Each structure stands twice: as C-alpha cells, then as structure tokens.
Amino acid sequence: MSLRILSSAILLAPLVIAVVLVVSLGVDAPPSWTYAVGPVxxxxxxxxxxxxxxxxxxxxxxxEPQxxxxxxxxDFRLTHMLRIAMTEAPMLLTMVVCFAVEPTSSLAFLVGLPFVLASMWWHVWPGDALISRVQAALERTGAPSYLREGLQKPMSIESSLPHL
Incomplete structure (x- = not known):
C-alpha cells in the first residue's frame, strides 16, 4: 500500500508542475525545436x-522464504527509486528548457507530458506487470524470490520502530 501511495504522488507531480508552469510561464510559442525535447x-x-x-x-x-x-x-524498493529517478529526470530537464528559451513558455513541457507520464506509469506504478518484471529478474537463476509475499506483508508497528 505504501508503494502505491508513493507512486501515486510521483505520478501526480508532473500534472501539478504543469499547472504551475502554465500559470507562471504562459503558453507563448517557444522555438520549434523545444517541442521535441520532452518526447526525446x-x-x-x-x-x-x-x-x-x-x-x-x-x-x-x-x-528461507522470509x-x-x-x-x-x-531489491524491488531500491530499483523502484532508481526507475523513478530515470523516468522523472526528463520532466525536470524539459522544465529547465522551458525557462531557458525565449520566450519562456510551458508548451514544450505540455508536449512532453504525455510521454513522461506513460514512461513513469510503465516503470513506476507497482502493478502486477511491474512486479512480474522484477520477479522475473530476481528469479532468473530458478530460485524462488518470494517477492510478492514480501511486498504484500503488512508492516507491524514493532518492525517499523528502530531497534534499541
């Protein structure tokens, strides 16, 4: 559940940033090459x-299974953070381009937004397909990973507290 909450927040961030950019930069026509920045x-x-x-x-x-x-x-959580960074970086770089060109405009960001969201959805949302991809990588030698069991266990209060 915590992975889904985190992923939801990560996936909603580009939409919030888009609104802020439209309000702050407007939608003037930037140089034509900037439209390709986001998708590329x-x-x-x-x-x-x-x-x-x-x-x-x-x-x-x-x-042992546990x-x-x-x-x-x-391993899943570490690579999840890595995938978040790799799929979110294009959005941030496109945002820099929006501020760097004259006239400043949010259009380059808006053109790239669907591509960034699709990429993030594929690699970040912890659905069955993503878990299966990671599980296949973990079990490539034939040993069971018990990934699904590890992700679905409820966290107890005792396990979330630091050991004294």
Missing part, C-alpha cells in the same frame, strides 16, 4: 529505466 528525453529515460532499472541480484537458492522475501522486497 522521455524516450531516453524510458530506455535507461528499461536497461538499468531492473538490475537486481538474483535470488539465492536455499534461502529472508528471501525481505531481500527481494529491498
């Missing part, structure tokens, strides 16, 4: 996330 950067971010965002340590054979699940969950 989104494609690069998508490619990077596809190539490098699923590199996890293969599950070890013989690990330990394997915890390790798999940790």
């Amino acid at each position: 950067l989104a494609a690069v971010g998508f490619g990077l996330a596809t190539v490098a965002g699923y590199r996890v340590t293969a599950a070890e054979a013989g690990l 330990r394997a699940a915890r390790r798999s969950e940790t």
Whole structure:
C-alpha cells in the first residue's frame, strides 16, 4: 500500500508542475525545436529505466522464504527509486528548457507530458506487470524470490520502530 501511495504522488507531480508552469510561464510559442525535447528525453529515460532499472541480484537458492522475501522486497524498493529517478529526470530537464528559451513558455513541457507520464506509469506504478518484471529478474537463476509475499506483508508497528 505504501508503494502505491508513493507512486501515486510521483505520478501526480508532473500534472501539478504543469499547472504551475502554465500559470507562471504562459503558453507563448517557444522555438520549434523545444517541442521535441520532452518526447526525446522521455524516450531516453524510458530506455535507461528499461536497461538499468531492473538490475537486481538474483535470488539465492536455499534461502528461507522470509529472508528471501525481505531481500527481494529491498531489491524491488531500491530499483523502484532508481526507475523513478530515470523516468522523472526528463520532466525536470524539459522544465529547465522551458525557462531557458525565449520566450519562456510551458508548451514544450505540455508536449512532453504525455510521454513522461506513460514512461513513469510503465516503470513506476507497482502493478502486477511491474512486479512480474522484477520477479522475473530476481528469479532468473530458478530460485524462488518470494517477492510478492514480501511486498504484500503488512508492516507491524514493532518492525517499523528502530531497534534499541
């Protein structure tokens, strides 16, 4: 559940930024080359996330299920943050372009927005397809990862407190 809340916030951020940019920069026509910046950067971010965002340590054979699940969950969360960064960076770079060109305009951001959102949806939303992709990477040697069990366990209050 916490992954879905985090992912929802991450996916909504570009929409909020779009509103702020439209209000602050307007929608004047920028140089024509800026319209390609968002889609091109989104494609690069998508490619990077596809190539490098699923590199996890293969599950070890013989690990007890609880330990394997915890390790798999940790790998999932680490690569999740990496995929967020790779798919969100194009949005931030496009935003810089919006401020750097004359006349300043939010149109370049708005053109790239659907591409960035699609890329983020594919690589960030913790749905069944994403979990299956990570699970396949974890189980590439044939050992069970218990990823789904690790992600679906409820967090107890005791496990969230630091050990004293």
